[in-house]
Amino acid sequence: MTTVPLEPLEPGTYREIVRRALAEDFGWGDVTTETIIDRDQKAHGTLVAKSRCVIAGLDIASEAFRQMDPGITVTVHFGDGMMCEPGAIVADYQGHAAGMLTAERTALNFLQRLSGIATLTRQFVEVAAGRIIVLDTRKTTPLLRALEKYAVRAGGATNHRSGLDDGILIKDNHIRLAGDLVTAVTRMRKANREMPTEAEAQTLGQVDEALQAGADIVLLDNMSTADIKEAVDRCRGRAKTEISGGVTLLRVPELAATGADFVSIGAL
Secondary structure (H helix, E strand, C coil): CCCCCCCCCCHHHHHHHHHHHHHHHHCCCCHHHHHHCCCCCEEEEEEECCCCEECCCHHHHHHHHHHHCCCCEEEECCCCCCEECCCCEEEEEEEEHHHHHHHHHHHHHHHHHHHHHHHHHHHHHHHHCCCCEEECCCCCCCCCHHHHHHHHHHCCCECCCCCCCCCEEECHHHHHHHCCHHHHHHHHHHCCCCCCEEEEECCHHHHHHHHHHCCCEEEEECCCHHHHHHHHHHHCCCCEEEEECCCCCCCHHHHHCCCCCEEECCCC
16 A cells, blocks of 8 residues: 555556457448558558546557557657546657557547546545545556556556455454454465454454554445544554545545545545
């Protein structure tokens, strides 16, 4: 749960994903473009924002165009993490018309989805107003997690776990299978994992059990605002607190006022 400055994704993270996405769309060939457009015809294309948004995934969109036309040139006007107003020209492309037409939908699919994530994330971050750290979750599109979590960073929020190997989170089903929350947390702490132990609590009684067992972070799952405030008071100086479940933009200000450290939002 560390806020990392927005750094460009390594091309190796998305190059093969883009290749497969293009292959999915291309099939045996772009029969319309190949019939109508001369293969040597050049064109100028622009990416235009149609609504107010935070850009994310521009390098990925550009990779789609480059894979169809390695000689294409790109001029960026609004990079990832930047807010655009309607009508803003995000980027210009100069290259072969056929390559641009074939790659267009794939490029836009990546850019629109990731910019959508970044835009919604920015809304939550702005409403939180620095009073609570906004986190994402593992509720990502299979195989696109690295890209979608990058978009969350572009929106100004912080990534939670990138995967099951990237943090300890004892959830309700772990607790059921272990027998109880104290047993689950105690087993984890005895293993001496070099990570903070986070445990989910759905009641104030479970909050007390998590503290008793020595949890470092208590996840307050689907609790009322009043119970969250009480849980934060009980955890103060003993464990950090994370709010999860039922989080909406309208509810964020009251949740931020509880004094909890984090709020995780699957909707991102």
